Amino acid sequence: MSVLGDAAAKAKGAAQQVMKKAIEVAPDSWMPGGRPDPLIRRQHGHVGQPVSRLDGRVKVRGEARFAAEVPMANLTYAALAYSTIPKGRMTGIETAAAEAAPGVVLVMTHRNMPRLNPPPLFMTASKAAAGDDIPVMQDDRVYWNGQPIALVLAETQEQAEHAASLVTVTYNEESAVTSLAAGKAQGTEPGSFQGEPLKIDIGDAEAALAAAPHKVDVAYETPRHNHNAIEPHAATLAWDGDNLVVHDCSQGVAHVAWSMAQVFGLKEDQVRIHSPFVGGGFGGKTMWSYQVLGAAAAKLSGRPVRIALSREGVYRSVGGRTLTEQRVALGAQADGAFDAIIHTGTVAMTAHNALPEPFIVATRSAYAAGTFKLDVEYATLDMIANTFMRAPGEAVGTFALECAIDELAVALDMDPIALRLRNEPEKDPTSGTPFSSRNIVEAYRAGAERFGWAGRRAPGQRREGDWLVGMGCATGTYPYYRMGGGAARITLHSDGRALVGIAAHEMGMGTATASTQVAADRLGLAMDQVTFAYGDSALPGEVLAGGSQQTASIGASVMAAHQRLVGELLKLAGNDSPLAGLKPDEVESADAGLRCVAAPDRFESYASILGRAQRDEVTVVAEAPPPLEMQHWSMHSYSAMFCEVRVNAVTGETRVSRVLGSFDCGRILNPKTARSQFRGGIIMGIGLALMEETQFDERKGRIMNPSLGEYLVPVHADLPVIDVIWNDIPDPHAPMGAHGIGEIGITGTAAAVANAVYNATGKRIRDLPITLDKLM
Amino acid sequence: MAIEINGSQVPVPDDPRVSLLDLLRESLHLTGTKKGCNQGACGACTVLVDGERIVSCLALAVQYEGRSITTIEGLSDGDALHPLQQAFIDHDGFQCGYCTPGQICSAIGMAAELRRGLPSHVTGDLTAERVPFSRVELQERMSGNLCCCGAHNGIIDAITETFGEVAA
Ligand code: FES
Ligand code: FES
Numbered sequence: 039m040s041v042l043g044d045a046a047a048k049a050k051g052a053a054q055q056v057m058k059k060a061i062e063v064a065p066d067s068w069m070p071g072g073r074p075d076p077l078i079r080r081q082h083g084h085v086g087q088p089v090s091r092l093d094g095r096v097k098v099r100g101e102a103r104f105a106a107e108v109p110m111a112n113l114t115y116a117a118l119a120y121s122t123i124p125k126g127r128m129t130g131i132e133t134a135a136a137e138a139a140p141g142v143v144l145v146m147t148h149r150n151m152p153r154l155n156p157p158p159l160f161m162t163a164s165k166a167a168a169g170d171d172i173p174v175m176q177d178d179r180v181y182w183n184g185q186p187i188a189l190v191l192a193e194t195q196e197q198a199e200h201a202a203s204l205v206t207v208t209y210n211e212e213s214a215v216t217s218l219a220a221g222k223a224q225g226t227e228p229g230s231f232q233g234e235p236l237k238i239d240i241g242d243a244e245a246a247l248a249a250a251p252h253k254v255d256v257a258y259e260t261p262r263h264n265h266n267a268i269e270p271h272a273a274t275l276a277w278d279g280d281n282l283v284v285h286d287c288s289q290g291v292a293h294v295a296w297s298m299a300q301v302f303g304l305k306e307d308q309v310r311i312h313s314p315f316v317g318g319g320f321g322g323k324t325m326w327s328y329q330v331l332g333a334a335a336a337k338l339s340g341r342p343v344r345i346a347l348s349r350e351g352v353y354r355s356v357g358g359r360t361l362t363e364q365r366v367a368l369g370a371q372a373d374g375a376f377d378a379i380i381h382t383g384t385v386a387m388t389a390h391n392a393l394p395e396p397f398i399v400a401t402r403s404a405y406a407a408g409t410f411k412l413d414v415e416y417a418t419l420d421m422i423a424n425t426f427m428r429a430p431g432e433a434v435g436t437f438a439l440e441c442a443i444d445e446l447a448v449a450l451d452m453d454p455i456a457l458r459l460r461n462e463p464e465k466d467p468t469s470g471t472p473f474s475s476r477n478i479v480e481a482y483r484a485g486a487e488r489f490g491w492a493g494r495r496a497p498g499q500r501r502e503g504d505w506l507v508g509m510g511c512a513t514g515t516y517p518y519y520r521m522g523g524g525a526a527r528i529t530l531h532s533d534g535r536a537l538v539g540i541a542a543h544e545m546g547m548g549t550a551t552a553s554t555q556v557a558a559d560r561l562g563l564a565m566d567q568v569t570f571a572y573g574d575s576a577l578p579g580e581v582l583a584g585g586s587q588q589t590a591s592i593g594a595s596v597m598a599a600h601q602r603l604v605g606e607l608l609k610l611a612g613n614d615s616p617l618a619g620l621k622p623d624e625v626e627s628a629d630a631g632l633r634c635v636a637a638p639d640r641f642e643s644y645a646s647i648l649g650r651a652q653r654d655e656v657t658v659v660a661e662a663p664p665p666l667e668m669q670h671w672s673m674h675s676y677s678a679m680f681c682e683v684r685v686n687a688v689t690g691e692t693r694v695s696r697v698l699g700s701f702d703c704g705r706i707l708n709p710k711t712a713r714s715q716f717r718g719g720i721i722m723g724i725g726l727a728l729m730e731e732t733q734f735d736e737r738k739g740r741i742m743n744p745s746l747g748e749y750l751v752p753v754h755a756d757l758p759v760i761d762v763i764w765n766d767i768p769d770p771h772a773p774m775g776a777h778g779i780g781e782i783g784i785t786g787t788a789a790a791v792a793n794a795v796y797n798a799t800g801k802r803i804r805d806l807p808i809t810l811d812k813l814m
Numbered sequence: 815m816a817i818e819i820n821g822s823q824v825p826v827p828d829d830p831r832v833s834l835l836d837l838l839r840e841s842l843h844l845t846g847t848k849k850g851c852n853q854g855a856c857g858a859c860t861v862l863v864d865g866e867r868i869v870s871c872l873a874l875a876v877q878y879e880g881r882s883i884t885t886i887e888g889l890s891d892g893d894a895l896h897p898l899q900q901a902f903i904d905h906d907g908f909q910c911g912y913c914t915p916g917q918i919c920s921a922i923g924m925a926a927e928l929r930r931g932l933p934s935h936v937t938g939d940l941t942a943e944r945v946p947f948s949r950v951e952l953q954e955r956m957s958g959n960l961c962c963c964g965a966h967n968g969i970i971d972a973i974t975e976t977f978g979e980v981a982a
Contacts, residue, residue, distance in 0.1 A: 267910070
């Protein structure tokens with residue numbers, strides 16, 4: 039960087055620091071959430087009811103049309119060929135046989151691919167959605183083993199796949215870095231995440247550790263993972279002149295629309311992304327090459343395209359979670375008080391993405407300590423770009439931290455829950471900001487009692503036949519996020535129906551249902567009077583279904599739109615209304631109308647207001663305020679996870695026999711769908727602990743188990759009934775009092791399992807997954 | 815030369831490579847049957863052939879001439895849901911819903927296997943006439959149907975409610 043550039047960056051950094059400080063010290067009332075959301079007070083609405091999924095009926099009947107299922111006339115089918123080397127140049131691509139194969143419409147390679155802009159890498163702009171910024175099929179370069187190098191379009195899927203198998207490529211292979219060890223040997227770089235360095239030093243943690251009377255200092259490893267959403271990535275798309283319509287499976291419709299427009303040199307509104315149903319996402323369903331390839335092939339062929347990745351194609355062309363090597367060192371006094379928390383390590387990344395798996399995020403706020411040293415470094419490998427996967431950072435970071443705490447508890451001969459509670463912080467230990475709502479102590483108390491924690495024995499002391507039985511626990515924390523850019527539209531009709539539209543997503547989280555409940559309460563309407571529209575980039579808002587932030591973003595957006603609606607309605611109501619003279623913050627919605635908060639009998643129905651104004655409907659659009667609350671308070675979801683395992687003394691097989699998640703996640707909007715979110719996260723955490731691993735050939739940089747037959751995930755037989763409780767204590771500073779619940783379930787779970795394995799067997803397994811060979 | 819699908823006669827495809835799954839999804843637009851792996855590993859494509867469950871991605875359509883196929887679209891009676899479909903809604907036996915048609919068809923086929931007394935890996939007495947209905951039996955027998963959202967508990971609850979009585 040030039041001296042000038044350096045100075046500019048420093049100035050910008052300094053300005054950001056000043057801004058940050060200003061937000062921290064500003065009065066609460068200036069913040070979004072400074073005045074509690076009025077919905078928190080309402081106890082008898084739709085929020086909090088166990089409403090069954092509104093999209094349940096179409097899903098159980100098989101009527102929900104996912105991306106690869108949208109019919110289109112004159113459709114062509116795409117199949118891809120993938121590189122078989124990790125790095126180098128293609129010296130020749132033989133496509134004649136593929137072109138001559140029956141039914142083939144187009145064979146596309148870098149030679150005839152339209153010239154396009156590179157995809158905008160995630161987090162480089164507010165709507166950037168791409169997993170990497172490598173130009174898609176623009177030249178002869180190979181960046182990773184499995185990169186798409188040719189696309190065949192044909193009249194049928196069978197014809198396309200056969201023809202793709204006929205494409206042959208010769209390469210000039212270059213030496214590639216395909217192991218973390220080799221990457222580290224080339225040197226590591228400090229990681230940063232969300233614009234902040236992944237590095238915190240408070241005091242001299244190494245000295246404090248050295249001086250501490252009790253300590254652990256241990257290394258943990260976690261492997262690569264893939265999301266394995268059951269629906270493989272797919273798009274059905276067509277050009278209409280210069281406008282592109284994509285039926286996609288997307289966690290970010292507005293983001294993908296904008297990003298595709300950048301790639302193809304279009305205006306944002308020339309790309310329309312529809313994504314009403316998504317067969318699971320977990321961080322993987324953003325923008326990858328398939329959308330670009332499909333749209334380019336449609337352009338070249340002049341025909342609509344269905345590009346449905348094979349399961350192997352997903353592994354080859356969509357990134358997953360990267361591997362980590364972590365050190366956790368804890369120094370403590372005899373009473374358990376932490377003198378030092380050290381959590382450092384190295385992850386693998388590529389030169390074309392920017393997600394150094396931020397495994398210290400949970401550690402930043404979890405415990406009080408005299409000193410901190412937190413640091414994430416990354417090594418650069420030639421591999422498919424790693425990406426966000428459910429609780430990126432937290433899922434694997436809490437494995438290391440929470441196992442180390444269990445190890446320290448053993449060293450101190452202390453109950454691990456008591457050790458955690460001994461170090462409960464009063465305010466955020468690294469940022470110094472106050473917690474908005476933190477009731478982890480209560481979650482532990484309730485969980486321990488329900489789980490029967492008091493019955494836990496010393497390691498290796500409980501045996502039933504061939505089975506060693508043990509219990510473990512761990513804390514989970516996951517930040518409350520609300521990203522900027524949320525917006526919503528409300529159209530209120532004179533018959534009292536409302537349409538709430540927002541470019542949000544339903545991937546199974548229950549968003550459509552919970553958001554309808556919230557909107558109905560917000561508007562004072564019945565559920566069946568409210569239609570919640572989502573999954574369409576033409577709707578307002580940038581609302582990523584990621585970071586467990588969607589509910590907060592929707593909540594704040596609908597709140598803002600509702601405020602504007604109230605203002606409009608008061609204007610329309612005029613002087614003849616019982617509401618005459620009232621200001622927007624003096625009225626609230628109830629019973630399909632507005633009423634004065636202080637004098638509830640001053641009421642007029644929406645129908646009456648609109649009728650008198652001779653309006654059929656009123657429409658408002660509003661943006662949510664910037665998410666300053668995140669910097670003013672330290673806001674998190676929490677869990678106390680409990681697990682019981684049975685480990686076979688002969689075979690080393692581990693079975694999870696009981697699990698309890700005790701959650702502190704603010705107000706729960708819909709207990710039915712929330713329970714499924716918690717359980718789904720916990721089940722993925724069990725997979726993380728015991729079986730999930732993307733096996734990577736470190737000689738060739740190729741994923742070796744790219745199938746659901748070889749990448750193991752928990753199945754019915756692996757899973758007990760998963761018990762879930764929560765305290766339902768609303769956060770006064772969050773919309774609806776709610777925190778995100780999509781990622782907290784996976785967080786802490788792997789440590790709870792590993793700690794239970796230790797309690798059962800007396801063996802510490804510090805590298806995931808805990809397979810039987812490691813226990814024999 | 816026809817296959818019966820949900821009561822309709824459908825011609826056998828010309829291309830012998832076409833799987834039963836692709837016939838359903840691409841030719842007939844019966845997209846309720848899902849493709850999760852196309853290699854027999856996930857169960858999302860499960861359909862019933864003469865009442866028995868198969869993974870339709872590993873079935874070549876031409877082999878099913880004269881057979882009777884039931885897909886998720888063939889389970890409801892008009893607007894009235896099959897009891898298992900309703901139970902899936904009641905017990906929140908899904909999140910994204912993509913594995914759901916396969917889970918439902920698989921469970922119906924499985925219930926018939928239980929009724930016929932077919933033992934599984936976890937059945938204690940292989941010679942018994944009846945297989946005792948238990949959560950462990952259901953979990954074992956449903957393990958070919960993956961659910962990556964983690965709706966397993968609700969799925970087993972829904973199946974138990976629907977078929978528990980029948981089997982007992
Ligand atoms: S699609 Fe047939 S088993 Fe996965
Ligand atoms: S409900 Fe999504 S995979 Fe089962």
